[in-house]
Amino acid sequence: MKILSLYSQIRSYFWTYLVRKSCGSYKGRVKANRKTIVNKNVHLGSNVNFNGMLISKGGIVQIGDNFHSGAECRIIAQNHNINGDAIPYDKTYIKRNVTIKDNVWIGHRVIILGGVTIGEGAIIQAGSVVVTDIPDFGIAGGHPAKVFKYRDQDHYRNLKNQEKFH
DSSP states (O other): OHHHHHHHHHHHHHHHHHHHHHSSEEOSOEEESSOEEOOTTEEEOSSEEESSEEEOSSSOEEEOSSEEEOSSEEEEOEEEOTTSSSSSOOSOEEEOOEEEOSSOEEOTTOEEETTOEEOTTOEEOTTOEEOSOBOTTEEEETTTTEEEEEOOHHHHHHHHHTTOOO
8 A cells, every 4th residue: 555655646746747847837836646748838826736637739728726627637729720721621720728717626537628718616527528618606517518507606705715725
């Protein structure tokens, strides 16, 4: 059991180091427990926690404070140009930004496409594909992800005012 724990700690240290070195900026604590690939267009807040994420090159990706992701998540910040000079697409890309505000939780195997904003305090259900904006406090799921519930905003604000972050 001690060997497995030591392996997990070393793995986390390695991926955390790579994320900090590879991202464009970060404000505070960043932790990557599993394989996480970012690039210079990625800007991270404080207390950002990855459990496995791949963020493609392309548009700018802003991730706010107190972010948590499940395993095997993807953010795709560019698309092939389907209106170029070849079919089905040409050699150019359309870069699209992604903004994830503070206190967002993304479940396992979520895919986020470029051009979306995920609002403060939102939760994205495992296996979802986010193709449109998710409002503050929205709980969304499915393909495409749709809001099916909202967080209790009074409870949320009370915890936020007390600075009770995981």
